[in-house]
Amino acid sequence: MTQDDIFTFKTKPKVLVVDDRQAEREILHKLLSKLDVEVHSVDSGQAALHQLIRDEYTLILLDIKMPIMDGIETARYIRTNPITENIPIIFLTAYDQDDIDVLQGYKVGAIDYIIKPINEEILLSKVKTFIRSNLFEKQKEYEKILSELKLKNEKLKQAEREALDRLEEANVAKELAQQAQRKLEEQKGELLRHTQNLEQFAYVATHDLRAPIINLDGMVKIFEKRGYVNSENEEIFHRIEHSVSRVKNTLHDLIEVVTAKEALADEIFPLSFQKVFDETIEDLEIQIKDNDGQITADFTQAPTIHYIHRFLKSILQNLLTNAIKYRHPKRRPVVTVRTEVQGNTVYLYIRDNGMGMEPHQKEKVFGLFQRLSSDGTGKGMGLYITKSQVEVCGGNIDFTSSPEEGTEFVLSLPDMKRKTNEKK
Amino acid sequence: MKRSKLQTVLCIDDDDEYNFLTQEAFNDYQYDGQLVFHTSAEAALEYLSQLDELPNVIILDINMPAMNGWDFLDAFEAKQFMGSEQTHIFMHSSSVFDSDKERAAGYKYVCGFIDKPILQENIEAIANQYF
Numbered sequence: 081m082t083q084d085d086i087f088t089f090k091t092k093p094k095v096l097v098v099d100d101r102q103a104e105r106e107i108l109h110k111l112l113s114k115l116d117v118e119v120h121s122v123d124s125g126q127a128a129l130h131q132l133i134r135d136e137y138t139l140i141l142l143d144i145k146m147p148i149m150d151g152i153e154t155a156r157y158i159r160t161n162p163i164t165e166n167i168p169i170i171f172l173t174a175y176d177q178d179d180i181d182v183l184q185g186y187k188v189g190a191i192d193y194i195i196k197p198i199n200e201e202i203l204l205s206k207v208k209t210f211i212r213s214n215l216f217e218k219q220k221e222y223e224k225i226l227s228e229l230k231l232k233n234e235k236l237k238q239a240e241r242e243a244l245d246r247l248e249e250a251n252v253a254k255e256l257a258q259q260a261q262r263k264l265e266e267q268k269g270e271l272l273r274h275t276q277n278l279e280q281f282a283y284v285a286t287h288d289l290r291a292p293i294i295n296l297d298g299m300v301k302i303f304e305k306r307g308y309v310n311s312e313n314e315e316i317f318h319r320i321e322h323s324v325s326r327v328k329n330t331l332h333d334l335i336e337v338v339t340a341k342e343a344l345a346d347e348i349f350p351l352s353f354q355k356v357f358d359e360t361i362e363d364l365e366i367q368i369k370d371n372d373g374q375i376t377a378d379f380t381q382a383p384t385i386h387y388i389h390r391f392l393k394s395i396l397q398n399l400l401t402n403a404i405k406y407r408h409p410k411r412r413p414v415v416t417v418r419t420e421v422q423g424n425t426v427y428l429y430i431r432d433n434g435m436g437m438e439p440h441q442k443e444k445v446f447g448l449f450q451r452l453s454s455d456g457t458g459k460g461m462g463l464y465i466t467k468s469q470v471e472v473c474g475g476n477i478d479f480t481s482s483p484e485e486g487t488e489f490v491l492s493l494p495d496m497k498r499k500t501n502e503k504k
Numbered sequence: 505m506k507r508s509k510l511q512t513v514l515c516i517d518d519d520d521e522y523n524f525l526t527q528e529a530f531n532d533y534q535y536d537g538q539l540v541f542h543t544s545a546e547a548a549l550e551y552l553s554q555l556d557e558l559p560n561v562i563i564l565d566i567n568m569p570a571m572n573g574w575d576f577l578d579a580f581e582a583k584q585f586m587g588s589e590q591t592h593i594f595m596h597s598s599s600v601f602d603s604d605k606e607r608a609a610g611y612k613y614v615c616g617f618i619d620k621p622i623l624q625e626n627i628e629a630i631a632n633q634y635f
Contacts, residue, residue, distance in 0.1 A: 287567055290598040291519060294621045298525035335600045344602070 093138035093211050097121035098128040098154065099172065100146045108141060111200055115207060125154030132164045138214045139207060144173045152182060155191075168210045170194055282338040289331055296324050333461040336394065337468065347388045348496045353379040353419055353428075356389065360396040364404070373404050373413040382419035382426045386497040391469040395428075398462040399489055403432035408484070424495050425475075431488040437481040445479070509635040510560055511537040516548045516576065517565035517596070525621055526563070532624040533631075545571035549579055558591045561630060563618065566597040566604060573597075577611050592634050594618050 095117050097108045105121045112119045120135065122128050125146060132140075140158070144151035151171055158164045171193040173179045180193070192210075194203055300321050303309065309317050357377050361368070368375060385392070400415065407413040411433060420427040437445070446467045470477045474494045481487040513535075515526055523541050530539055540559070542548040545568060552558060566573035573595060580588070595608040598620040605617045615634065618626050 286600050287598055290600070291522065291567075291620070294598055295519070295521040295525060298528070298621050299521070302525070302528055339600060 092116060092118045093214060094118045094120060094135060095139045095141065095207065095211075096128065096131060096135075096137045097141045098123075098125065098146075098151070099141075099143040100124060101143075104143065104172075107198065108203075111198070111203055112207065115204060115211070117207070117211060125149030125151070125157070128154055129157055129161075132158065132161075132167070137167055139210045140167055140169045141207075142169050142171050144171050144176075144179055152179075168192070168214070170206055170210070172196060172198070286331070286335050286338065290335075293324070293328050293331060297328055300324055330461075333465065336465045337461060344388075347390070348386050349389060350384055350497075351387050351389055351392055352384050353377070354383065356392050357396060357417065360393055360400060363397065364400060367401065367404055371404050371407055371413055373407070373415065375400065375403075375415040375417065377417040379417075379419050382421035385426045385493060386495050387493060388469075388473065388496075391473065395466050395469055395491070398466045399430045402462060403430060403434060403487075406432075406434045406487075408433060408435045408486075426493045426495060428491040428493060429488060430491075431486065433486040436483040436485050436487055438483055439481075442479075442481075446477070510535070510631045512557075512559040513537065513539050513561045513563065514548065514551070514559040515539070515541045515563045516543075516545055516568075516573075517541070517563075518543050518568040519565070522565075522620070529622050529624050529627060533627040535627065544568065545573070545576035545579070548576065549583070552580075552585060553583070558585055558587055560590070560592065560635065562591060562593045563596050563622070564593055566595055566599060574607070577614070580613065581611075588613065592630070594630065596620060596622065 093116075095112060097105055097112075097119060099105045099108070099121070100123050102123070105123070109119050109121060117138075120131060120137075122131050126149060128140070128142070142151045142154060146154075151173075155169055155171070158167065158169065169191050171179075171191070173193055174196050192206055194206060300317075303317070304321075354377065357379070361375060367373075396417075400417075403415045404413050413432060413434060415430065415432045417431075418429050420429070446463050467477050470491055470493065473496060476492045477489065479487055479489040513530070515523060517523055517526070520543060523543070526541075527539065538559075540551070542551060548562075564573045564576060571579070577593070580593075585591075591613060592615040593611075593613045595604070595614055595617045597604060597617075608614050608617050616630075
């Protein structure tokens with residue numbers, strides 16, 4: 081149903097008068113003008129068929145006696161067209177028994193007849209009846225439209241409700257997302273607090289542990305320096321001294337672990353590998369001598385790097401210590417150190433002829449508190465620290481090893497040359 | 505035997521055992537000047553306010569209960585002691601955190617930072633550099 085249909089309903093009902101005689105047409109016009117209808121008239125059956133296609137009529141007044149195509153034939157055509165088949169027809173006829181017999185053969189309701197001369201009262205009453213019944217039809221149609229409209233409104237409302245529901249759902253989803261976001265923020269904050277607590281803990285632990293250990297270490301030294309050690313207490317004194325030194329070293333390593341987590345930009349300086357290597361060898365002198373070790377270095381391929389001194393020294397110290405510590409029991413330790421450069425990265429190779437490792441030990445090597453051999457001494461933090469110190473500066477550490485043959489560590493160390501702050 | 509113009513030293517540290525080690529380091533150095541210990545910053549401030557002349561050197565522990573080393577520095581600056589520019593303050597700690605050293609550098613009267621334990625060499629270095 082469209083707007084036009086509703087509009088059509090509101091217009092006056094149209095009545096088509098079909099008669100070949102003008103006088104008759106004028107009379108009918110005049111009589112029908114008393115009703116609230118619009119009257120069109122044509123002078124032949126053919127003209128009627130044309131007109132019926134052009135306009136929509138509520139009622140047809142059809143004269144039977146017409147030349148060429150009479151009313152009966154015209155009606156037959158009207159009835160065969162689906163557009164016009166349901167329009168009621170009132171035939172106009174002079175009293176003729178044959179005609180009346182034919183007319184009575186038509187279906188009742190859709191058809192009627194008026195005998196000429198036309199009686200005004202009968203004509204108007206019949207026309208009114210048909211118009212009214214048509215109006216009733218129209219009304220029903222209107223109600224149908226209304227109920228359809230109502231249904232459509234209902235559907236629209238339903239759609240609106242659904243849209244509101246969707247909106248509500250969207251709001252709920254948004255709220256959930258916001259809740260999740262808030263939770264994430266909370267967790268972030270909590271994580272930050274944990275990290276801060278951990279830092280605080282590390283600070284307190286290192287200070288509060290370090291202070292008494294410094295005291296203990298100092299007292300032990302003074303005790304010895306003052307000559308209080310004698311044959312009676314010598315053994316127990318050295319056990320105390322050894323224990324203190326163990327705690328001191330463990331704490332030192334713990335501090336390295338904690339401080340390796342941060343690399344400060346203003347700690348980066350151009351470093352000579354040879355110089356840092358020489359310092360390290362000096363520190364390890366006794367260890368090397370005791371094991372009859374031979375350590376050689378070749379830094380000609382990459383003599384310098386921008387790096388953090390304490391890290392580079394610690395890296396060399398740990399790896400060289402390990403090379404000596406995990407020596408092969410049947411041969412003299414021989415260690416070679418060399419560097420290579422590729423683009424912005426310096427590769428540091430440290431190769432030994434030590435006892436080597438089984439392949440399955442590989443992943444354990446860099447773990448915290450991981451010592452691979454009961455022969456070795458130490459706390460097993462060395463390689464963990466080394467890995468932290470390499471990785472915090474964007475580098476990488478790996479090794480290849482075969483049991484009984486030796487190990488080669490390969491470190492990639494990105495040159496940390498500062499790009500900014502090149503002021504004079 | 506006077507080895508330098510370093511004549512008066514004040515050590516502020518709540519750790520008595522540690523003060524024993526400091527004393528020993530000064531003994532090793534064969535220090536013959538005045539070495540005074542205070543185990544709280546409050547007591548040290550009280551002591552300083554009664555002096556006519558401030559010590560040449562103050563060795564100041566950072567981590568102390570109640571008033572810590574930083575609090576002492578703030579109070580010291582606020583009191584505007586006579587001749588305080590002649591006093592050399594050295595922060596002293598077993599702290600391993602660089603943030604403490606950076607913070608120490610921000611104070612006017614602070615000349616340096618000595619990691620614990622203090623050794624004869626540290627005292628020699630101070631005496632040679634400043635006196």
